[in-house]
Each structure stands twice: as C-alpha cells, then as structure tokens.
Amino acid sequence: MARQLLGQILQAQGVIDDKQIADAVRLQDDAGIKFGQALIKMGHINDEQLARALARQSKLPFVDLSKGRIADDVIDLIPANLAEEYGIIPIKVQGSEVIVALADPLQVFNLENLTFLLNMKFRCAIAAESVLKAAFRRYYAVEADLSDDVTIGKKEDEDEEAPIIRLVDTMIEDAVRVRASDIHFEPFDEELRVRFRVDGVCKTVARHPKHLHGPIISRMKILAGMDISEKRKPQDGRIKTRALSKEIDMRVSALPAIKGESIVCRILDKEEGLVSLEKLGFAGRDLDRFDKIIKRPNGIFLVTGPTGSGKTTTLYAALKKLNRPDLKIITAENPIEYNLKGINQCQVKHSIGLDFSRILRAMLRQAPNIILVGEIRDEETAAIATQAALTGHLVFSTLHTNDAPSAITRLVEMGVPSYMVSTSMVAVLAQRLVRALCQHCKEVYEPSGPELATVGLTPEEAVGSEVFRAKGCERCSYNGYSGRIGIFELMTVDEDLRELTFKGASHLELRRQALLSGMASLRADGARKILQGKTSIEEVLRVVSQEVTDG
Numbered sequence: 001m002a003r004q005l006l007g008q009i010l011q012a013q014g015v016i017d018d019k020q021i022a023d024a025v026r027l028q029d030d031a032g033i034k035f036g037q038a039l040i041k042m043g044h045i046n047d048e049q050l051a052r053a054l055a056r057q058s059k060l061p062f063v064d065l066s067k068g069r070i071a072d073d074v075i076d077l078i079p080a081n082l083a084e085e086y087g088i089i090p091i092k093v094q095g096s097e098v099i100v101a102l103a104d105p106l107q108v109f110n111l112e113n114l115t116f117l118l119n120m121k122f123r124c125a126i127a128a129e130s131v132l133k134a135a136f137r138r139y140y141a142v143e144a145d146l147s148d149d150v151t152i153g154k155k156e157d158e159d160e161e162a163p164i165i166r167l168v169d170t171m172i173e174d175a176v177r178v179r180a181s182d183i184h185f186e187p188f189d190e191e192l193r194v195r196f197r198v199d200g201v202c203k204t205v206a207r208h209p210k211h212l213h214g215p216i217i218s219r220m221k222i223l224a225g226m227d228i229s230e231k232r233k234p235q236d237g238r239i240k241t242r243a244l245s246k247e248i249d250m251r252v253s254a255l256p257a258i259k260g261e262s263i264v265c266r267i268l269d270k271e272e273g274l275v276s277l278e279k280l281g282f283a284g285r286d287l288d289r290f291d292k293i294i295k296r297p298n299g300i301f302l303v304t305g306p307t308g309s310g311k312t313t314t315l316y317a318a319l320k321k322l323n324r325p326d327l328k329i330i331t332a333e334n335p336i337e338y339n340l341k342g343i344n345q346c347q348v349k350h351s352i353g354l355d356f357s358r359i360l361r362a363m364l365r366q367a368p369n370i371i372l373v374g375e376i377r378d379e380e381t382a383a384i385a386t387q388a389a390l391t392g393h394l395v396f397s398t399l400h401t402n403d404a405p406s407a408i409t410r411l412v413e414m415g416v417p418s419y420m421v422s423t424s425m426v427a428v429l430a431q432r433l434v435r436a437l438c439q440h441c442k443e444v445y446e447p448s449g450p451e452l453a454t455v456g457l458t459p460e461e462a463v464g465s466e467v468f469r470a471k472g473c474e475r476c477s478y479n480g481y482s483g484r485i486g487i488f489e490l491m492t493v494d495e496d497l498r499e500l501t502f503k504g505a506s507h508l509e510l511r512r513q514a515l516l517s518g519m520a521s522l523r524a525d526g527a528r529k530i531l532q533g534k535t536s537i538e539e540v541l542r543v544v545s546q547e548v549t550d551g
Helices: 006-012 017-033 035-041 048-058 078-087 105-118 130-142 158-177 210-223 282-296 313-324 356-364 379-390 405-414 418-424 449-453 495-502 507-516 522-530 537-543
Strands: 086-093 097-102 120-124 182-189 189-198 201-209 235-243 246-257 259-271 301-302 329-333 342-349 370-373 394-399 425-437 441-446 467-469 481-494
Touching: 006 035, 006 048, 017 035, 035 048, 048 120, 048 130, 078 086, 078 105, 078 130, 078 418, 086 120, 086 130, 097 105, 097 130, 130 158, 158 182, 158 189, 158 210, 158 235, 158 246, 158 259, 182 210, 182 301, 182 481, 189 210, 201 210, 210 235, 210 246, 210 259, 259 522, 282 301, 282 313, 282 425, 282 481, 301 313, 301 379, 301 405, 313 329, 313 370, 313 394, 329 356, 356 370, 356 379, 370 379, 379 394, 379 405, 379 418, 394 405, 405 418, 405 425, 405 495, 405 507, 418 425, 418 495, 425 522, 425 537, 467 537, 481 522, 481 537, 495 507, 522 537
Parallel strands: 097 120, 301 394, 301 425, 329 342, 329 370, 370 394
Antiparallel strands: 086 097, 182 189, 182 259, 189 201, 235 246, 246 259, 425 481, 441 467
C-alpha cells in the first residue's frame, strides 16, 4: 500500500482543506522548508497536530511528553550531548529496548550509529517538537553538582547559571502558554514539585530532583527582588517580564516550610486581565441591573467571594466602563494588579503605615467621584467607606463572604451601625468562577432527575434545552474545559432589605427577602448557564457550596 501523504492525513482528520494544502505547497517551494513546517508557519496547524500526523504516516506511536514524568535512571541512559545531537529523549525501558521520543521520523535512520556507540537497541515514538525541546530543558538543563547554597553576593559563573535561568524562563513561558493563573514551587523530601493552576484547578507539570530546589528558589527570589539569604521569614515580591511576546506581571510569595521554602507566583497577564462584563458572564437582566447600580452617584457596592473568584476583575470591568474625563476615580489596592489609564491608583504599603484606612482618609481630600478600596478587612476601613458613601461618593470594595446577604451582616459584625449600613448600601454581588465547557468537544447527554435537582432544576425546566458534559479533545488538552466564566448573585438593596438591615435582621431573613425581591442565587445562575451550554452540572456543584442554597 502506498505511503499516505501528510496533507491527506491532515485533511482526513478535518484539520486543513484543499486551499490550505495548496498555500503550504507554494510556501514550501518558495522558502525551501518542509510541508509540515509550512503549515505551522501559516498558522493552519500546531506542532502537536503535525506530530500526530507524522506518527500516523510513519506508523510510529505518538507520545505526549508534557504528561507524567520520566524516571531519572532512564534519562541517565543517554548523555545530554548525544541526546541533543540526535534530537531524542529516552522515555522508557521495555525489555531489552530503550524507547526514545523524537520529532522527525527521518531521524530514526540516524540512530544506527547511536546503537553502536551505546550498545543499546532503540524503538521510537513521535513527540511534538516544542514539547520535546521543553522536556530536554527540563531533564538535561542543570549540572548535577549545583548546590543548594547558590547566592548572588559574589560574581557567579555564567555557564553554571545559564541552565537554571533557562529552566525558570521555560517554566514561566509554559505557564503563560497554557493560561495558568499561578505557578506553585513546592519542596518535598525527594523532589521539587511544580504545579500550574489553570482555570482554577492545580495540575502537576514537573517533578525536579531535590538538589534543584535551592537554585530554582534563588533564581525566583532574585527576579522578584527578594533577599535570597533570608530563608526563615515570609517574603513578597514582584516580577515584570515578557513571555510569548506578552507583558507579564507576577506577584511572588515565598513561605518557609518544613521541607524548604515554597514559592507561589500569581501571573497577571496585562492583555488578558482587563475584560468586559459581558465576557465575565454577565447577560440579560443582571447586566442591565448592574449597569444601573454602578451609575449611581453615591453608595457602597460590594463584590464578595473567596480568594480567586474574580472579584478584582469584576471591579476593574466596572471602573473601565465608568472611566471618563469628567469623573475622578481613585483606588487603594494591595497590590495594584493592572494599570488603568486615567485612574489614580494608590498602592498599600503596610511597612510605612500606608494601609487602606489611611489612604481612604487621604482620598476624600482629593474630591473624587468614585472610590475603589481593594478590600474592607477591619472596622476602621468599613466605617470610613460607609461615611464616604453617605457624603456623596460611590464606593466599590470587596469582602470575603459566601453569599451576597452575608456582606450586610459582616459589616454590622465589624462594628458599623446597622442604620449606616442600611442607608449606604446599594448592592452586593457574590460571584464564583466556573470552568467553561470546551465548545469543540462538549457532548450532550440526558441527566437524571436527581442530578438536575442538585442544581435546583426540574426535568420540566430542562425541556427544550440541551445539557452538556465535558469530554476532552486536543484543543482543550483533553480537560473538557477551556477558560472560565462567572456565576453571579446580584442583590439590590431595596426598601424592604433596608428596613430589615436597620432592624438588625439575621442573615437567613435577609437572604429570604433578597430572593423574594428578585435576586437569582449563585446556584440558579449556574443552572441558567448549564442550560445555555456554557458549563456543566459537575462544575457548578464544584464551586457552589452546599450551604449557599436558594433559600
């Protein structure tokens, strides 16, 4: 049987069409490059799609080197210089053979010489070129004699530094590539584990030998402007860099732990971070109500939810919408996550006594129309924010509460008189972030009645709508999800709620009245987005706690 052409394989898989094949052939002739590389250069395919097609064409297995970890004793079978020269990486020993990954099937024929040099038999698998290069850097990047006591107080050997620098740079690039929000460096007895948080879920991406812990942590601390000699106290820092042609800000936290220092890097992508309310998941009646609330001349508007639920993103979206030349907007933030053009932003600095309450008092002397306080965390800040709202300012801030009505009781518990809370509060938005179903592979199914009931739906309410669940494909890295959207609980404080607040009503009473006044619960908004095909029942249940019910 004749060998199938690469273009035919990709076309059969629905990846490219006749025109794209013709375009790639022309580029192949003009530039003198391979057909597959021409397709990648033109943006028609990525290197993983090419690798899978090459594997099929050459009748070799495909391997994804980004999953799992290759054992150290397997890596040690082939020296770094030979692995680099032949463009391979050993991945497994099977019987008397060593299975190696390579990107170019033609390289198989060059392994005869390596068989002679190392006295080994080889079998080959195909891997994506970028992943192969990343794996090579991961497993071969660092000299074995690097100690844990790397310091920068003296002039360092640049040749020794370079592998660690490349390794850290690669990890940051990989994190940006997969849209990670955090990188976690976690030391254990025999390894340094690296995890990325993608769409709110942590995934292990690397396990480095323990002797790399010191050099990697030192490198991160240098980039973040931390004291690398201080290993007993927590430290905070910030990195500004470029990765994959993007400007990236990273907030870095170092924490001493029993097995060594742990570092977490929060990635702030300036291009992706400032999104519209619509992109966040606001739509229909809730969006109209939100627009009216944020255009009020005065009052307090709070956004609540746990850490990582997108509160700051929502407030930035609101400020972006309100920002115009005739309004003065001032923010007090810790830290300033994104720079907002035309808005006066102040950074909290606890080391010099510049906290939220002090900045807030100073703000009021600047005659602002709108104030954003990053977080209300104590009685003093709460009292000043409330007073500002009562004297003609629109105040935005955040609180850590489970649902919207809890924000009212939390302020009262902080010491703000209930009559001031009832008079100043205009609305509270509780929110969570759920993973959005991959629109390329999500599959429709018929959930059972009890399964629908877990998100407050009946079989009758689901009639006429399709319910989807996650499946997984190449485009979503087989997760079944891609990106995140918000689910919201928007409580407008009407006269009934003001009266209950003034009387010191309980959280349960406030919640019951809010639902009667038209508030859709987090679970109800999640159910709405399930019926719209945006997320799954499983995902809504993952982020909406059982105690936050529909009343």
